[in-house]
Amino acid sequence: MHTPPVPSPLESTAVLLDRVRTGDARARDRLVRRYLPLLQAWAHGRLPRRARGMADTADIVQVVLYRALTRMEEFEYRHEGAFFAYLRQIVLNAVREEIRRSVRRPSTSDVGDEAPDEGMSVVEQAIGREMLGCYEHALMRLTPEQREATILRLECGLSYVEIAEAMGRPSANAARMLVARALVPLAEAMREHAPAL
Amino acid sequence: MSTHRHSELEPIADALGDSARLNWAELAREHPESAAVLERLHALEKLAEAHRRARDEARDAPGSPPMAFRWGPLDVHERIGEGAFGEVFRARDPVLRRDVALKLRRADAAGPASAWLEEARRLARVSHPNVIAVLGVDEHDGRAGLWTELVRGETLEARLAREGPMPAAEVAVVGVDLCRALAAVHAGGVLHGDLKLSNVMREGGEGVPHPGRVVLMDFGSGQDGPPASPTTWTPLSAAPEVLRGGPVYARSDQYALGALLYRLLTGRHPIEAGSLAELIERAGSRTPPLRDLRPDLPPALHDAVLRALAPEPEARHANLAAFERALSAAIGARDGQVRSRHIVALIAAALVLGVAATLVFVRVRPAPPTAPAAGTAATPVPSAPAPTALSASATLLRRTPSGSEALVDGGAVRAGDRLVLQFRSPEPVWLYVFNEDAGGAASALFPLPRLATTNPLAAGREHQLPGMLDGRAFAWQVGEGSGSETFLVVAGRQAVPAAEALAARLSPASPASRGATRAERGVETLVEEPSPGEAAGALVKLERQLTQAGPGVWVWRLRAIHDRP
Numbered sequence: 117m118h119t120p121p122v123p124s125p126l127e128s129t130a131v132l133l134d135r136v137r138t139g140d141a142r143a144r145d146r147l148v149r150r151y152l153p154l155l156q157a158w159a160h161g162r163l164p165r166r167a168r169g170m171a172d173t174a175d176i177v178q179v180v181l182y183r184a185l186t187r188m189e190e191f192e193y194r195h196e197g198a199f200f201a202y203l204r205q206i207v208l209n210a211v212r213e214e215i216r217r218s219v220r221r222p223s224t225s226d227v228g229d230e231a232p233d234e235g236m237s238v239v240e241q242a243i244g245r246e247m248l249g250c251y252e253h254a255l256m257r258l259t260p261e262q263r264e265a266t267i268l269r270l271e272c273g274l275s276y277v278e279i280a281e282a283m284g285r286p287s288a289n290a291a292r293m294l295v296a297r298a299l300v301p302l303a304e305a306m307r308e309h310a311p312a313l
Numbered sequence: 314m315s316t317h318r319h320s321e322l323e324p325i326a327d328a329l330g331d332s333a334r335l336n337w338a339e340l341a342r343e344h345p346e347s348a349a350v351l352e353r354l355h356a357l358e359k360l361a362e363a364h365r366r367a368r369d370e371a372r373d374a375p376g377s378p379p380m381a382f383r384w385g386p387l388d389v390h391e392r393i394g395e396g397a398f399g400e401v402f403r404a405r406d407p408v409l410r411r412d413v414a415l416k417l418r419r420a421d422a423a424g425p426a427s428a429w430l431e432e433a434r435r436l437a438r439v440s441h442p443n444v445i446a447v448l449g450v451d452e453h454d455g456r457a458g459l460w461t462e463l464v465r466g467e468t469l470e471a472r473l474a475r476e477g478p479m480p481a482a483e484v485a486v487v488g489v490d491l492c493r494a495l496a497a498v499h500a501g502g503v504l505h506g507d508l509k510l511s512n513v514m515r516e517g518g519e520g521v522p523h524p525g526r527v528v529l530m531d532f533g534s535g536q537d538g539p540p541a542s543p544t545t546w547t548p549l550s551a552a553p554e555v556l557r558g559g560p561v562y563a564r565s566d567q568y569a570l571g572a573l574l575y576r577l578l579t580g581r582h583p584i585e586a587g588s589l590a591e592l593i594e595r596a597g598s599r600t601p602p603l604r605d606l607r608p609d610l611p612p613a614l615h616d617a618v619l620r621a622l623a624p625e626p627e628a629r630h631a632n633l634a635a636f637e638r639a640l641s642a643a644i645g646a647r648d649g650q651v652r653s654r655h656i657v658a659l660i661a662a663a664l665v666l667g668v669a670a671t672l673v674f675v676r677v678r679p680a681p682p683t684a685p686a687a688g689t690a691a692t693p694v695p696s697a698p699a700p701t702a703l704s705a706s707a708t709l710l711r712r713t714p715s716g717s718e719a720l721v722d723g724g725a726v727r728a729g730d731r732l733v734l735q736f737r738s739p740e741p742v743w744l745y746v747f748n749e750d751a752g753g754a755a756s757a758l759f760p761l762p763r764l765a766t767t768n769p770l771a772a773g774r775e776h777q778l779p780g781m782l783d784g785r786a787f788a789w790q791v792g793e794g795s796g797s798e799t800f801l802v803v804a805g806r807q808a809v810p811a812a813e814a815l816a817a818r819l820s821p822a823s824p825a826s827r828g829a830t831r832a833e834r835g836v837e838t839l840v841e842e843p844s845p846g847e848a849a850g851a852l853v854k855l856e857r858q859l860t861q862a863g864p865g866v867w868v869w870r871l872r873a874i875h876d877r878p
Contacts, residue, residue, distance in 0.1 A: 242362065269361075271361070306356070
């Protein structure tokens with residue numbers, strides 16, 4: 117007798133995406149549950165302080181995620197586990213647009229009263245805008261798998277076990293190697309993009 | 314950059330990926346030709362740290378995520394489960410600022426709400442680290458509800474579906490935990506009544522307080538002693554006497570635990586049948602074929618599980634304590650060894666690793682104490698616990714000659730492995746680290762009187778423990794052993810009396826611990842040798858004491874399984 121396989125509670129993203137393409141609403145829900153909190157926490161680090169209310173962040177991320185999952189034809193993934201980087205890029209664009217709008221938006225207070233770092237995100241404050249720009253450029257020099265794993269580890273704080281699960285890697289150690297081997301090339305590419313320190 | 318220089322920097326990148334604390338100034342001095350790349354790697358470390366801070370802020374932000382509705386004292390967020398009795402929500406206690414799981418009974422559920430509430434009150438009497446903690450019971454807006462701690466992780470059912478049958482030692486460790494949990498439930502006058510894999514969680518994920526903790530969740534019949542109705546049990550896990558509708562005993566829960574362990578070992582139910590009548594007939598007369606399915610099992614573990622599955626209740630283990638002892642003995646006997654001395658030693662990592670491992674030492678060496686020690690000692694400590702929960706992060710890293718890796722719960726350790734704990738808290742804390750082996754022999758790993766690193770630990774920086782002495786970093790080294798090793802990390806805004814007492818009792822300086830310092834192959838080694846059983850269950854007792862300690866105390870537990878090289 118043929119027994120259908122037991123659905124894994126931790127199917128890889130690629131498997132879930134295939135099911136979303138066939139119209140599987142439960143697979144879409146699982147992806148939302150996997151990525152929504154991750155993206156919201158991530159965006160919290162990239163929005164400027166004055167635009168970083170939880171409602172703003174949640175709205176941007178939810179809109180992006182649902183839009184991405186209903187327009188799957190726009191995402192041509194050739195490699196297992198490039199989906200988060202894809203979502204992140206769309207959210208990043210939305211965040212930049214939000215920053216532009218927040219700059220254009222009339223302020224109710226005197227600009228001079230505003231703390232100088234209110235227009236910067238937590239990450240920009242930590243490493244500076246220029247360095248962050250170099251990082252974003254350098255990320256694009258990595259392979260899609262390296263990029264995905266690096267983002268999930270450094271920016272989302274996922275454990276290697278979680279990265280392996282999300283990317284369909286055989287083990288936590290495989291995910292760890294993927295990250296470890298990406299960081300030096302990433303730093304080198306950042307140097308090539310950056311002005312002298 | 315040349316391949317040679319590239320490979321020189323990879324171990325540093327490896328440590329960066331592991332969130333190890335790196336001394337960038339020293340690394341730049343040692344690799345002057347790679348200073349620019351090192352500066353970018355340092356920027357990546359800052360980027361990761363900034364994202365971590367943002368995640369913490371997002372987690373603690375008021376109103377995050379949007380509230381769905383209010384029920385009594387709780388802000389209710391998304392629905393996370395559903396059953397015949399009602400729905401389960403993730404909710405937040407805004408006063409204590411902690412997330413909880415709220416079970417709301419359906420308005421049209423069978424039976425009176427008062428009976429359901431009474432059952433919830435009985436469950437609230439049970440207090441054990443391996444049993445879900447009931448935090449409150451009430452009725453609001455016409456709906457009865459109870460709220461419990463929110464356990465993040467996966468059920469053992471999900472674990473089995475994902476990875477298949479478990480290693481024998483891991484199953485025995487789960488069995489020991491569940492024996493203790495069920496014993497606590499029975500001591501509260503309650504039979505569990507529906508023990509199965511989907512009712513047991515293993516805690517895991519970023520930031521959870523007790524990664525790897527096995528937690529007994531939903532209660533099925535939750536009967537206040539016998540008799541129980543067989544209709545509430547899951548047939549394939551139910552004892553023959555339950556299936557026959559006869560009297561139900563504490564040993565009926567023991568049978569269900571045996572069935573649970575059998576499934577973890579084999580992926581199958583002990584007795585399978587096409588109908589309930591067939592199941593009743595088989596369960597009362599057949600011995601499950603465990604040996605055929607797992608020929609690798611130690612005989613003691615095989616016998617312990619099958620005895621719990623005996624068709625007649627009187628042929629099972631006398632009680633859960635006896636079952637627990639049988640499982641513990643099975644782990645200890647796995648390698649044919651009887652534990653005679655404790656296995657954790659403290660070794661100066663720099664000396665042991667030697668020249669070949671210089672790079673390893675460089676990248677794991679903690680930053681020098683940039684904050685003056687006097688400042689650390691003078692850090693003001695609040696005289697009373699603040700209302701918010703103490704937050705902290707801890708990672709146990711295993712150093713091997715080929716690198717380092719974060720030890721995950723249930724992960725393997727081997728004799729010779731060196732372990733260090735990376736710890737950070739936004740507040741100054743008193744920290745305690747304990748270790749207990751499968752035989753119940755416990756030892757205090759931190760603080761240690763001979764090291765310079767001591768309590769309280771300064772806020773906002775990463776500490777690498779056990780710490781430093783004369784400028785050298787130390788690690789704990791795993792010795793010979795079998796079964797499991799449990800590590801318990803306790804942090805408090807103030808000194809934690811229960812942990813202080815246990816540390817004093819286990820300290821090598823204490824006569825109770827029979828500790829000894831000796832020279833070994835020229836390397837000064839501190840070996841703790843408490844007699845077996847002297848502190849048996851000490852960590853479980855401590856953890857139980859600390860469940861009532863309030864938000865000023867933070868506890869983290871990790872269990873590792875001995876693996877033969």
